[in-house]
Amino acid sequence: MTIANTSRLTPYLFLAPSLTVLGLALLYPVGYMVYASFLNWNPSQHIGQAEWVGLRNYLFLINDPSFRESLFVTLKFAAAVVSIEMILGVGLALLLDRQLRGMTLLRTLFILPMMIAPIVVGLMWRYLYHPTVGPLNRSLSALGMETVPWLSDSGWALVSIVIADIWQWTPFIFILALAALQSLPKSVMEAARIDGATGWQQIWHIKLPLMLPVLIVTCLLRLIDAFKVLEVVLVLTNGGPGLSTEILSLRIARTASEFRELGKAAAMSNLLLLGLMVLTAAMFAYSKWMETRAARLRKAAEADAA
């Protein structure tokens, strides 16, 4: 697949601009962050003036109840949104996978929520959740029901941000699941139908197992994104009430800008990055494993045919 007889330098010339930018503005900052996580550093200081404290930032974090609370909130949030969105998204894809006239328009409308800025999504939902003039509570009281303290109650606040995230990101899973469904081999579905498999049997024994590789990658992508969520929560609750919605990325931002403890924020960023790297590596390993398995199966099939 490569073009012969080009100068050895050519690929590096093509790569040079990207490598420069990535090195200067991405790799170097990440390394800088690892270094900063061992410092006691505040924003008015030059990093050279900051005091070296070794692992003290990490030890502090492990013993810090509000960091543990924030970690717990993040895990709860991620688990809730990913599982609910997977079920809804895949379910909708299975339901809507048919010849439909307006499918293109429908998909266009569905991807609108995830194209809009997270800040604006937060704004929208903050208005919807407004205790007195918000449409949600207005409708509830018009129906004669009790209004809900969407953002002001520590129990409801997390539910409210989960709902907003589900609204924004379920379409992502729906679109990917639908693409996976439509690329399934037609012959298999035909064979199942001829053998008399019911709709549910087709879904459980054929469609879902065949979609599984795509679904697992989708799930991991969503999980990685769920740990990155920040703006929607910032606009909706700013972490409150109390610490009930203070997810990890928000805590990093607040530690850096409000508490002015850059070292601790860097240590937290480092832990978050490690977690995300494990997830990404898992995704990468999984897709590599699927590839080699597919290659082996193909080889076996060819050997059988010969």
Add this chain to the structure above:
Amino acid sequence: MNDSRTPAQHPGFYALLVLLVVMSVGPIVLMLVTSLRLNVEIMSDTSSLIFVPTLRNYEQVLCDVLWYEPKGIDSCDPTFARALGNSLFIATIATVITLVIGCMAAYAIVRFRFVGRDGLTLATLMLRMVPPAVLLVPVFGIWTFQFCIGDQCAAGTHWGIILIYVAMNLPFVIWILQSFIVQVPIQLEEAARMDGAGPFRTFFLIVLPLIRPGLAAAAIFTFRIAWNEFLLANALADRKTRTVPVTIVNSLTEYNIDWGVIMATGMLLAIPPILFTLLASRQIITGMTAGAVKG
């Protein structure tokens, strides 16, 4: 599509479709409607569905750049209009730079064999997931103290923000464009090379026009991230270089929220991505599925 291919669906199915469309578009429509009402009316207890839409909120937000003198606005705050200009400039330039250098890198990875190719592929994959929150501390430190030319440091300038946006988007753009470049028939490139075109000419004149759909998808994704990003812009921008998301969050911290005005600003921030979606939904969906399915 004739009728034999689209069998009649259960009526409940259409009800579900309508419900889904209402749920996904409803909040956006509500925001649009709210942005066309005055705050007094929004906050009043007897709000009705029937109202006279007004552009007053938009006039107040954009007062500085309007070609006419809006009536009934006593003081003009130029903050938002300036932020809109900043956002447009930063997002556009960041998108152009990311695309140009990203597609060159993707081409090198697909078409050439060189030392460190596998490592590079892995690195772009891993860098893809670095979230803005993780970059906050180091980028603030480096941009404020180290990336300086004379007295002028990268923090607070348009170019400082553009640099981090380019870096953030490059891994994804490189990755997504690879899957499009692989599909370009290599014979075309070989023919061009036979005719004496160098690698750069082959790339810009033969390959680039063929991967236009991929470029469109990558451009939309990059623009969207640069246009929507808040956290790093907030840390880096000063008074003169603030982007729209930063001004929106700043105006939210005030005690009395003017919902009409803030929804108008939100709408203005949402309009470009909505337009892109309506115009190029096919490319967006191709890009999304190529990113996940072919991972």
